[in-house]
Amino acid sequence: MSQVGLLAVTIFIYLYTVVPVYEKDKLTKEIANKEKQLAIMKTELDNNYEQLRSRLIGDYIYLVSLRCNAIQTNMPPPIRNDRQEIRQLGITNIFHIDIPNCLSTHMSAAKALRKLRPADYEHLKKKVAIVSETLELKRNQRIKEYIDYPKVVAKNPNLLPELYEFSYPASWLKQSKGKISDEEYTRYENDAKVKQGLLAIEGNFMKDIVEEIASIQNKSFSNSEQLPFAGRFPFQFNP
Incomplete structure (x- = not known):
């Protein structure tokens, strides 16, 4: 009878001490493995999201760099309300573009950007709002530079650029040398150089637009991979 009692006590101790400890240790290991798997899955999800985010923002940058910069003539950008006033000053089309409106409109219309996490969006x-403000400031600076340029170079002709060798004015002057008076030649050459200088200011503003829009990449998501925008840009500026 005493042996049966001892056996019962042994079984009781085994069931209520050894087994629970073993089960607890097994459960702890299973939980650790699950947590490790979850961490791996989270890392993969984060990496996949960063790639998606990079692609979505890169596509947006590429699109607005074309459509908000008078590059795609078949898709004209929104025009500013002060267009007529600006035109009366002799300012050309690049300064007529309502860039803030263009940037915000395309962002609102880009349904794919809604795939971004709310905080990222x-x-x-x-x-985008900061870039819009910056471009408004640069636009005003370039307009002032554009308006003042003829007066500045009139006072200091040495600031005039040399005509591009293969430009139409340079070719025309080369062919007309000796056929027109020196006065006409000098006047035409000077006018051509002024126009070339003004075109350079327009080109500089186009470059401002491109660089500021591209900076959205660094200003927004410096920790993500390089956006696929840089290698896709279809033009360069060398004013």
Whole structure:
């Protein structure tokens, strides 16, 4: 009878001490493995999201760099309300573009950007607003430079650029040398150089637009991979 009692006690101790400890250890290991798997899955999800985010923002940058910069003539950008006033000053089309409106309109219309996490979308929206403000300031600076340029070079002709060798004015002057008076030659050459200088200012503003829009990449998501925008840009500026 005493042996049966001892056996019962042994079984009781085994069931209520050894087994629970073993089960607890097994459960702890299983939980650790699951947590490790979850961490791996989270890392993969984050990496996949960063790639998606990079692609979406890169596509947006590429699109607005074309459509908000008078590059795609078949898709004219929105025009500013002060267009007539600007035109009366002799300012050309690049300064007529309503860039803030263009940037915000295309962002709102880009349904794919809604795949971004809400915090990222709002962050992008704020950075686009900052770029818009910066481009408004640069636009005003370039317009002033454009308006003042003829007066500046009139006072200091040495600031005039040399005509591009294969430009139409340079070719025409080369052919007309000796056929027109020196006065006409000098006047035409001077006018051509002024126009070339003004075109350079327009080109500089186009470059401003491209660089500021491209900066959305760094201002928004510096920790993500390089956006696929840089290698796709279809033109360069060398004013």
